[in-house]
Amino acid sequence: VPRQRQVELNEATSNAIKATARRLMAEKGTAGLSLRAIARELDLTAPALYHYFGSLDDLITALIVDGFTSHAAYVRQASIRAATAGASPAQQLLAAVLAYRAWALEQPIDFQLIYGNPIPGYAAPPAVTVPAASLLGQLFMELLMAAAAAGALALTEAQQQVPPLVLAHYQARFGIDVLAAPLFHLMNQVWSLLHGMVALEIYHHLGPVVGDTNSFYEQSIRHQLQTIGLSIM
Amino acid sequence: VPRQRQVELNEATSNAIKATARRLMAEKGTAGLSLRAIARELDLTAPALYHYFGSLDDLITALIVDGFTSHAAYVRQASIRAATAGASPAQQLLAAVLAYRAWALEQPIDFQLIYGNPIPGYAAPPAVTVPAASLLGQLFMELLMAAAAAGALALTEAQQQVPPLVLAHYQARFGIDVLAAPLFHLMNQVWSLLHGMVALEIYHHLGPVVGDTNSFYEQSIRHQLQTIGLSIM
DNA sequence: TGTACATCAGTGAACGCGCGTTCACTGATGTAC
DNA sequence: TGTACATCAGTGAACGCGCGTTCACTGATGTAC
Numbered sequence: 001v002p003r004q005r006q007v008e009l010n011e012a013t014s015n016a017i018k019a020t021a022r023r024l025m026a027e028k029g030t031a032g033l034s035l036r037a038i039a040r041e042l043d044l045t046a047p048a049l050y051h052y053f054g055s056l057d058d059l060i061t062a063l064i065v066d067g068f069t070s071h072a073a074y075v076r077q078a079s080i081r082a083a084t085a086g087a088s089p090a091q092q093l094l095a096a097v098l099a100y101r102a103w104a105l106e107q108p109i110d111f112q113l114i115y116g117n118p119i120p121g122y123a124a125p126p127a128v129t130v131p132a133a134s135l136l137g138q139l140f141m142e143l144l145m146a147a148a149a150a151g152a153l154a155l156t157e158a159q160q161q162v163p164p165l166v167l168a169h170y171q172a173r174f175g176i177d178v179l180a181a182p183l184f185h186l187m188n189q190v191w192s193l194l195h196g197m198v199a200l201e202i203y204h205h206l207g208p209v210v211g212d213t214n215s216f217y218e219q220s221i222r223h224q225l226q227t228i229g230l231s232i233m
Numbered sequence: 234v235p236r237q238r239q240v241e242l243n244e245a246t247s248n249a250i251k252a253t254a255r256r257l258m259a260e261k262g263t264a265g266l267s268l269r270a271i272a273r274e275l276d277l278t279a280p281a282l283y284h285y286f287g288s289l290d291d292l293i294t295a296l297i298v299d300g301f302t303s304h305a306a307y308v309r310q311a312s313i314r315a316a317t318a319g320a321s322p323a324q325q326l327l328a329a330v331l332a333y334r335a336w337a338l339e340q341p342i343d344f345q346l347i348y349g350n351p352i353p354g355y356a357a358p359p360a361v362t363v364p365a366a367s368l369l370g371q372l373f374m375e376l377l378m379a380a381a382a383a384g385a386l387a388l389t390e391a392q393q394q395v396p397p398l399v400l401a402h403y404q405a406r407f408g409i410d411v412l413a414a415p416l417f418h419l420m421n422q423v424w425s426l427l428h429g430m431v432a433l434e435i436y437h438h439l440g441p442v443v444g445d446t447n448s449f450y451e452q453s454i455r456h457q458l459q460t461i462g463l464s465i466m
Numbered sequence: 467t468g469t470a471c472a473t474c475a476g477t478g479a480a481c482g483c484g485c486g487t488t489c490a491c492t493g494a495t496g497t498a499c
Numbered sequence: 500t501g502t503a504c505a506t507c508a509g510t511g512a513a514c515g516c517g518c519g520t521t522c523a524c525t526g527a528t529g530t531a532c
Contacts, residue, residue, distance in 0.1 A: 029354075034485060035485085046486075047511085048508065117263060117436075120265040166452075173444065192439070192453065193422075193426045195433055200428055211399055269519080279520085281475065284475060289518095
């Protein structure tokens with residue numbers, strides 16, 4: 001089974017390259033990644049890496065796609081675990097939202113790579129990068145829809161409002177109908193809050209201010225979710 | 234007036250260095266800043282820069298302090314302008330919150346420098362960096378307190394809750410009493426939302442999703458502020 | 467008014483370093499006959 | 500079973516490049532006397 005074998009070997013090394021790349025990024029920052037440093041670390045010469053990735057940029061693209069995929073998979077796992085344990089749709093949503101942050105704390109360099117400063121000189125190819133970046137939104141939308149279907153959502157009048165230009169974009173770009181639009185809109189607002197807390201924490205702006213970021217995050221999220229009528233616990 | 238003159242000359246050049254540094258960061262990313270590139274741009278040799286900054290790290294520190302200071306000053310100006318135009322404390326707060334984003338859009342590289350990925354190998358000296366980073370929080374707190382004093386705030390029962398560990402930190406670190414703590418806590422939550430929307434927008438994650446980030450931001454903020462009882466317009 | 471002097475912004479060479487990418491190549495492996 | 504062969508991961512030298520920092524220096528300026 002020669003072809004099989006070679007593909008496996010290839011994958012093992014290319015995974016080792018990516019793992020080393022992540023470790024080096026954690027030390028030197030996302031912009032400090034270099035093929036020569038990876039090669040040095042793996043006891044290879046730099047040209048050897050060109051068997052696995054066409055260029056440094058190709059490697060970065062692979063790492064970014066992995067990052068988005070890993071984030072979405074981690075959050076999905078958390079919601080599935082909750083569902084398996086008999087949690088309500090609302091509780092599954094909470095589990096997912098908590099996992100958003102947990103992943104970022106476990107993989108801070110991946111967070112920086114995909115949500116932080118772009119790497120100078122690198123331009124992400126949208127064809128491969130956008131689908132990966134969309135996974136999380138799809139997941140959150142599924143969970144929100146399930147909660148809505150279960151009657152666990154109660155939006156106020158104000159929460160039903162979507163600015164006209166934004167509504168038009170939701171319809172044109174995602175084919176979201178007028179009924180689902182407030183839900184999608186709300187999701188984006190909750191996402192912004194999540195993301196803000198996580199970004200501030202990752203870059204060490206939140207910890208000094210609130211002391212215990214765990215309870216700050218969890219309480220803020222619970223409060224925000226209750227605001228849209230979600231009853232948890 | 235020789236001493237006067239020399240200080241001015243010195244300041245002019247050191248300002249030119251910082252301005253060039255900002256421009257180069259905008260092109261090459263914050264991590265791509267180099268003394269040699271700045272010198273090249275200014276038709277100087279690299280060693281000449283050592284008359285103005287002790288090292289590359291010293292220059293970065295100056296840029297970071299400038300960034301925090303500029304952000305706070307920009308936001309303060311906006312609130313002062315509103316006050317001068319006869320706006321209520323609640324409206325001044327809204328003006329400040331809108332300015333938070335406006336500054337980031339005008340100076341995206343400064344935003345990335347102070348709120349984004351750290352520069353590899355650089356460690357900010359807290360003694361000089363922390364006071365600058367605290368300016369904005371102080372300003373927002375002033376504005377919130379003024380709004381509260383004007384009776385423009387109405388917190389719900391749930392909004393009065395502060396997690397015990399967080400409350401303890403507020404008291405120990407900032408000497409905030411139990412009455413002001415919910416206000417401070419609320420400010421940090423609103424700040425997180427602001428920051429999340431701005432960070433997502435700056436890094437091009439929000440635009441593709443909501444289409445019109447202007448109205449998304451403004452509507453979300455207005456809704457959030459109304460949630461704490463602020464009546465604006 | 468004229469001269470000696472201090473100041474100090476800026477120079478140019480050098481230090482040792484790391485980078486992505488290309489190219490022709492080696493040498494082990496395992497298949498095909 | 501034995502030999503010719505293709506495959507292909509990995510090598511080593513080279514390309515041209517940029518970096519922070521140090522050092523002894525130059526040369527214009529303007530002051531002090």
